[in-house]
Amino acid sequence: MHLDRTLRTYAEHYNRRRPHRALALATPLVEARDPLPVSPRDVRRRDLLGGLIHEYHGVAA
Secondary structure, three states: OHHHHHHHHHHHHHHHHOOEHHHOOEOOOOOOOOOOOOOHHHEEEEEEHHHOEEEEEEOOO
16 A cells, blocks of 8 residues: 555656656646746745655745
């Protein structure tokens, strides 16, 4: 069960949320809206797999 969850989490990040060079560093997962400018202090990090992978998201000010 743990290995299955770990692999699913990694595959989701790799295939949907990771910036791809072939897409000009865009992610395959297309956001429904255009991103708004975010100041660095309004960015939050989400750790996946015990901190092995980090995803960054803007938060509402």
